[in-house]
Amino acid sequence: MERESMNKRLREELEELRFGGQENVVRRTHPRSWRDRLLALWNKELELPVVPLGLSFFILLAVAAASQLRSSDDGSEAADNRRELVEVGGNTYWKDDYERAVAAIENKDQG
Amino acid sequence: MKIRIKVKHLVIATLLIGAAVSLLQLVVIPKLQVRAAIQDYAAGAPGGKEAMLAAIDRATSSQRLELISEYMISYVEASPARGFDVYVGPSSVWSGSPQNENTRHWSWEEMLPYLLEYVADGPADSYRFRAATQLVQFYLSEGRSDQALSLLEQAEERGGTWRGKLMLERAKVYAQIGKSGEAMRLIERLEAEPASTDLDFSGSVVQFKAQLLVGQGKGEDAIQAVDRELKALEERIGQLKSELPDNEDFVPAKLEELKLLRMQLEKAMNGSGATVSGTVRRSDGKLLGRVGVFLRSERDVNHSIVDGEPYQIFTDAQGRYEFNNVIPGNYQLYLGLPFDQIDGWTWPAMNDDWIVVEDGDTLTENVILRPLISIKEPVNEAKLTGATVKFSWEPIEGASYYALYGTIPIENGSTSSIIEDRIAQSEIALPIQSLYEAPSGFVSRDEDGRSVPDSATLLGFSNPELRYSWYVEAYDNDGRLIARSNGYRLNEATMGALPFFYLKERTLTAADRLMLDGRLDEGLAEYRRAYEADTQDRHSLYMITRIYGAQSAFNESAELRAESIAYLKALLKLVPGKKGVLFGLFDYYDSRKEWSEAEKYYEEYLKASGGITDGYTQSRYATSLMKQRQTEEALVQFREALKRDRTHRFVGHYLAAELYAGESFEKVAGLAADYPEIAPYDSNSPEWSRLVEAMAIEESEMKASYGQLLKGALEAYFDEDSRTLDAVGAPMLQAFVTALRNVN
Numbered sequence: 001m002e003r004e005s006m007n008k009r010l011r012e013e014l015e016e017l018r019f020g021g022q023e024n025v026v027r028r029t030h031p032r033s034w035r036d037r038l039l040a041l042w043n044k045e046l047e048l049p050v051v052p053l054g055l056s057f058f059i060l061l062a063v064a065a066a067s068q069l070r071s072s073d074d075g076s077e078a079a080d081n082r083r084e085l086v087e088v089g090g091n092t093y094w095k096d097d098y099e100r101a102v103a104a105i106e107n108k109d110q111g
Numbered sequence: 112m113k114i115r116i117k118v119k120h121l122v123i124a125t126l127l128i129g130a131a132v133s134l135l136q137l138v139v140i141p142k143l144q145v146r147a148a149i150q151d152y153a154a155g156a157p158g159g160k161e162a163m164l165a166a167i168d169r170a171t172s173s174q175r176l177e178l179i180s181e182y183m184i185s186y187v188e189a190s191p192a193r194g195f196d197v198y199v200g201p202s203s204v205w206s207g208s209p210q211n212e213n214t215r216h217w218s219w220e221e222m223l224p225y226l227l228e229y230v231a232d233g234p235a236d237s238y239r240f241r242a243a244t245q246l247v248q249f250y251l252s253e254g255r256s257d258q259a260l261s262l263l264e265q266a267e268e269r270g271g272t273w274r275g276k277l278m279l280e281r282a283k284v285y286a287q288i289g290k291s292g293e294a295m296r297l298i299e300r301l302e303a304e305p306a307s308t309d310l311d312f313s314g315s316v317v318q319f320k321a322q323l324l325v326g327q328g329k330g331e332d333a334i335q336a337v338d339r340e341l342k343a344l345e346e347r348i349g350q351l352k353s354e355l356p357d358n359e360d361f362v363p364a365k366l367e368e369l370k371l372l373r374m375q376l377e378k379a380m381n382g383s384g385a386t387v388s389g390t391v392r393r394s395d396g397k398l399l400g401r402v403g404v405f406l407r408s409e410r411d412v413n414h415s416i417v418d419g420e421p422y423q424i425f426t427d428a429q430g431r432y433e434f435n436n437v438i439p440g441n442y443q444l445y446l447g448l449p450f451d452q453i454d455g456w457t458w459p460a461m462n463d464d465w466i467v468v469e470d471g472d473t474l475t476e477n478v479i480l481r482p483l484i485s486i487k488e489p490v491n492e493a494k495l496t497g498a499t500v501k502f503s504w505e506p507i508e509g510a511s512y513y514a515l516y517g518t519i520p521i522e523n524g525s526t527s528s529i530i531e532d533r534i535a536q537s538e539i540a541l542p543i544q545s546l547y548e549a550p551s552g553f554v555s556r557d558e559d560g561r562s563v564p565d566s567a568t569l570l571g572f573s574n575p576e577l578r579y580s581w582y583v584e585a586y587d588n589d590g591r592l593i594a595r596s597n598g599y600r601l602n603e604a605t606m607g608a609l610p611f612f613y614l615k616e617r618t619l620t621a622a623d624r625l626m627l628d629g630r631l632d633e634g635l636a637e638y639r640r641a642y643e644a645d646t647q648d649r650h651s652l653y654m655i656t657r658i659y660g661a662q663s664a665f666n667e668s669a670e671l672r673a674e675s676i677a678y679l680k681a682l683l684k685l686v687p688g689k690k691g692v693l694f695g696l697f698d699y700y701d702s703r704k705e706w707s708e709a710e711k712y713y714e715e716y717l718k719a720s721g722g723i724t725d726g727y728t729q730s731r732y733a734t735s736l737m738k739q740r741q742t743e744e745a746l747v748q749f750r751e752a753l754k755r756d757r758t759h760r761f762v763g764h765y766l767a768a769e770l771y772a773g774e775s776f777e778k779v780a781g782l783a784a785d786y787p788e789i790a791p792y793d794s795n796s797p798e799w800s801r802l803v804e805a806m807a808i809e810e811s812e813m814k815a816s817y818g819q820l821l822k823g824a825l826e827a828y829f830d831e832d833s834r835t836l837d838a839v840g841a842p843m844l845q846a847f848v849t850a851l852r853n854v855n
Contacts, residue, residue, distance in 0.1 A: 042119045050112045085206055089580030089610050090518050090527065090597030092206070097601075101609055105491045 141169055145178070152182055160217070167225065172232075179225045180238035187217055187245055191403030191423045192416045195447030197599065200407070201460035205415065207447075216449075219249055230262065235271030244280055252401050252427045256288045275307055279316055286323060286435060287424075295323050310347065314340055314365035318372060318421060326384035326436030330376060337373045344369065368419045371410045375440050378798065384436035385472035387422075391430045391446065393456060393480045398430030403447025404478075406434050406466070409789055412443050441789045442466045444476055455605030456480040459584075459592040463757040465789050483605070484583055484596035487538075490608035492578065494615045500546060502581065503538035507594050510585035515539065518580045519551055521568055526552040528571075530581070533723070543616050546572040548653050550691050553661055564661035566631040570623060571657075572614060573650065580610040622651065631658065652682050656692070672699065688719040694728065701735045709735055726756025734761065737768045738829040746772060759786040763854040766799055771825045776807035797850035805843040813841060824848050 031037045084095040093101075148166035151159035167178045187194065195207050226242040233239045243266040250259035263281040270277050278297055285294035298320050306313060317340040324333035344366055387406055391399045406422035416423070422434045422442075443465060446458060458480050466476060487503040489495055502515055513534040518527045528551040531539060551571035555562040572579060582597035600606045619627070622637035635658050641651040659675030662668075676699060683692050693716035700708035713732050717724060724732075733748035749765040762783065769779050783800035790796030810817040824844055827835035828851050836852065839845040 042117075044118045045115050046118060046121065047113045047115050050114055087524075088520075089525070090516075090582040091610070092599045092601070093606065094601055097603075097606060098609075101606065102492075105609065109492070 141166075145170065145174070149182065160221070164221065176229060176233050179229050180233065180236075180242075183217055183222055183225055184229065184238045184242050184245070187222065190244075190418050191405065191425055191447050192418050192420065195403050196450040197448050197453050198403075198416060198445060199448065199453065199458050199460070200405075200412065200445035201443050201464040202412065202462045223249070230266050235269055235273055237273070239266065240273045240276055243277060247280060247284060248425050251284065251287065252425050254427060256284060259284050272307075275301055275304065275312060279312075279319065283319060286319075286326075287433075289435065291323055291326055291436070295320075298323065310344070310351075310363050311365045314344060314363075314369055315419075318368065318419075321372060321376060322384065322421060322436040322438065325376070325438045328383035330383075334373065334376045337369055337376060341366070341369050341373070364417070364419060371408070372421075372438075375408060375410070375438050378440060383471045385439060385468045385470070385474065386433065386435055387437050387442070387466065387468065387472075387474045387476055388431070388433035389475050389477040391426050391432065391478040391480075394482065398428075399426060399448075399452055399480070400428040400430055401425050402430075402449075402452060403445075404432040405445040405447070406437065406442045407445055409441040409443070409465070412445075416445065416447075437468050437472075439468050439470055439472075441787065442468055444478065446478060450599065450601055453480070453599045454601040455483055455599070457483055457595050457598040459594055461592050463789075465757060467787065481594040483598045483600065483607075484585060484594050485607050486581070486583065486596050486610055487608075489581075489612035490610060492609070492611045492613065494613045495543075496615050498543055498616065499540045500543055500614070501538065501540045502583070504583050504596060506537035507585040509587055509593060510537075511588040512586050513537065514584045514586065516582050516584070517546060517549055517551070517572060518582070519568070519571060520577060520579075521554050525580075526554075526568075527582075528552060533721075543614065544649070544686075546614060547617075547650065548686075548689070555665065562665050564631065564658075564665065566626040566629055566634055566658075569631075569654070569657050569661055570626055573617065573623065573654075574627070575613065575615045575617060575619065578611050578613060581612070582610060617650070620650070622654065626654075634658070646681075647685070649682075649685055652678060652685060656682055660695070688715075690716060690719045693719055697735075698731070701731070704738070706735070706739050724755075726752045726754075727760075730756060730761035730764070733768075734764050737764060737771070740829070742768055742772045753786050758789045760788060760790065761854060762786045762788050762799055763797065763851050766803065767825055767828065767851055770803075770821060776803055776810065780804045780807065797853070799850070802843070802847045802850055806841075806847055809841055809843040817841070817844075820844060828852070 027033075027036050028040065031040045086093055086095040086098050088098065144162075145166045148159070148162035150156075152163040153159075163178070163182055167175055167183075170178055193207065198205050198207060222245070226246050229242045230239060230246065233242070243263060246262055247259040250256065250262065260281060263277050263284065267274050267277045267281070278301055282294040282297040282301075285291070285297065298316060301316055302320075317336050320336055321333035324330070324336065344363070348363070348366070391402055391404060393399065402425065404424050404426055405416055405420065407416070407420060411417075411420055422437065424432050424434065426432045444460070458478060466474060468474065484507060485505045487505065488501060504513075507513075512532075513536075514529060515531045515534060516527045517530045518525045528549050530546060530549045531541060549572055551568075553568040553571075554565040556565045557563075567574075582595060584592055584596075585594045587593050596610070620637075620641065622634050622641060625634035625637055635655065638651040638654045638658070642648050642655060645651075656675060656678045659671060659678065663671045663675065676696070679692050679695055683689060683696075686692075693712050697709050697712040697716060700706075700712060713735075716728075729748055729752035733745045733752055736742075736745035736748060745768050746765070749761070749768060753759055753762060753765060765786070766779050766783055769782060770776075780800045780803040783803050788796050788799060806821070813820075820839070820841055821844060823835065824839045825848075826832075827839075828848055836848055839848055
């Protein structure tokens with residue numbers, strides 16, 4: 001009973017409305033002009049696999065990051081490269097060379 | 112798993128990512144690269160230079176100039192006074208700011224286009240001035256003086272506040288290539304302009320102008336110019352002080368430099384400029400191009416090289432240098448070298464290598480670097496236990512004898528002393544005692560506000576725990592140094608064996624241990640006890656004399672000294688012919704005017720040293736003879752000694768002896784001019800010839816009594832009669848004896 005009256009009321013209320021979009025619908029379902037075809041392509045839905053795509057993206061990022069990291073490594077290595085002079089026994093040596101030479105002598109003495 | 116996405120969204124997303132990537136690529140990454148290049152370059156990383164060049168080439172034009180100025184121009188010194196790794200002179204060697212080998216050093220090929228670009232397009236700032244002067248130095252070293260001049264002229268056009276300085280540089284180039292007239296014209300133009308706000312600039316102009324004037328033989332004008340500038344500078348300082356009363360101690364370096372220049376000009380009053388030139392090369396024939404050469408006045412050699420010193424230059428590609436318009440005076444040559452030029456090489460310059468520049472001289476002073484002597488034994492921390500120590504090294508061609516030095520490590524450094532002089536061969540076996548008793552230096556430390564000797568260092572070479580080292584010097588027939596074993600050894604090939612050794616022949620005694628603990632008085636008591644128990648105990652006896660010697664060096668106690676004499680004599684009995692002890696005894700008796708004893712020990716000293724003495728010792732003996740009124744013999748000794756000691760520090764005594772012997776003022780003034788006193792550390796070294804000339808004038812005014820007055824004053828000096836010396840009665844004579852009292 002109630003359902004019927006609801007139906008009736010809906011009909012009454014929609015009586016004034018008429019569907020006029022048939023052409024549009026046809027154009028979309030069966031595009032004929034270039035514009036329609038392009039529009040169809042523009043709105044086409046694709047299904048993309050997440051895993052391979054994500055993976056390749058990740059690899060790209062990793063490569064970029066690695067190259068950045070390497071160049072900053074160079075910088076810190078260089079800071080250690082600053083050599084100091086040492087004046088000892090009347091001579092002037094590079095400190096690292098001198099320490100290495102002394103260590104070599106002392107190792108030989110012990111060995 | 113899959114996602115669904117519309118084509119339009121995919122396209123938009125791709126475009127966005129693309130935009131982001133290109134932003135990164137075109138803006139962010141270049142910025143990062145520039146930053147990385149700056150970091151790498153500043154840290155001296157390998158490849159840092161290449162990265163910097165790439166960054167400069169990629170940068171936008173404004174950033175480009177900025178990079179050139181910050182990381183190229185400011186890293187290269189146009190002034191030879193700075194920027195070299197090592198500075199070497201007759202009496203000192205020091206390292207500049209060490210650069211990272213070649214990772215930051217720009218070669219001329221690398222810099223040239225960028226420097227030219229900066230001079231052409233850069234703002235008129237200090238960097239542009241530096242770029243221009245760097246280019247000028249380069250062109251001059253290539254012999255392209257025309258290019259140097261036109262570059263400066265071009266730079267002056269947009270010079271801004273730097274125009275005057277650029278013009279002064281141009282004048283200096285003209286002077287350097289012998290066109291003093293052009294140089295003077297530029298200086299006159301500069302002087303006609305309104306005064307610069309830079310306090311130093313007009314002083315620099317005057318310094319240079321004075322050189323030019325001396326070059327023209329117008330010493331008087333030069334002095335006047337300096338005086339005017341000094342007056343102006345002092346006025347401006349006064350003005351500044353009243354404006355800024357907080358800066359009370361403000362004294363610009365230029366003021367000091369001008370005062371020194373004035374003193375120098377005064378000495379060379381009527382002089383004309385001299386030329387000093389030469390080449391710098393190695394003994395293997397390699398010419399050293401683009402090294403720094405400095406002609407430094409005796410007033411300057413006691414400090415490191417500064418920009419204000421007038422004679423500094425780079426050698427050209429053939430290693431040549433030339434200084435024009437040199438004001439007469441005493442000079443020493445210094446070099447500025449990069450590490451790779453000095454590594455393994457040495458410049459055998461000697462302390463007393465003075466270049467005496469006189470009016471209009473044309474002097475050639477060539478510099479030849481020699482390879483370091485390689486040492487053979489003992490090396491590499493050898494532990495020596497025998498009663499003799501053998502030293503050997505590579506023989507040097509042309510060496511007539513060698514001198515062997517030992518080095519003792521002390522806190523924060525080392526002290527060296529001669530172990531054996533005049534060694535004929537390239538090896539020597541020494542009794543270990545001669546090392547133990549080598550006259551080594553010692554350190555003092557502060558104890559309750561007074562200096563006391565650091566007892567551990569008094570042990571010298573007698574400490575078996577210490578790591579000693581050694582080096583050797585080679586001399587030719589004329590006593591000129593020709594090579595040495597100590598120097599810069601900066602790579603595997605030049606490092607060679609390490610000159611370290613231990614003397615493990617003896618063990619420490621109880622007294623030695625007290626000394627090592629810093630308990631000097633207890634140590635002395637223990638040595639005394641040991642010596643009394645065994646009068647043959649050479650080590651204890653030697654240590655006693657050493658402690659006395661060190662103590663009396665700090666407090667001039669006649670008592671201590673008298674006490675030590677008995678021990679010195681005992682040591683001499685135990686070890687006859689010890690030179691140091693013999694001279695010490697001569698010195699003691701000489702100071703007490705016990706002439707016959709003094710004479711006896713000097714003779715023994717001479718015998719012990721094979722008849723060979725040095726200028727100082729001989730001058731001391733001659734002075735002793737003079738005081739004994741043995742004037743003739745004193746004169747003979749002085750004349751020999753003055754030839755040996757090129758600083759002529761005892762020339763005053765010699766002149767006194769000549770005057771006392773009755774020589775005329777005129778003749779003595781001539782002798783004074785022949786033996787100018789060189790006293791680098793004393794800015795008031797007496798002008799002996801002037802003092803003598805002044806006495807000559809005084810004599811002509813005072814007439815008869817002057818001879819008596821002179822004799823009386825000299826005798827008072829010989830007898831150390833200070834009351835008479837303080838009131839001589841004739842002002843010029845007074846000045847002469849006052850100068851005599853400072854001779855030592």
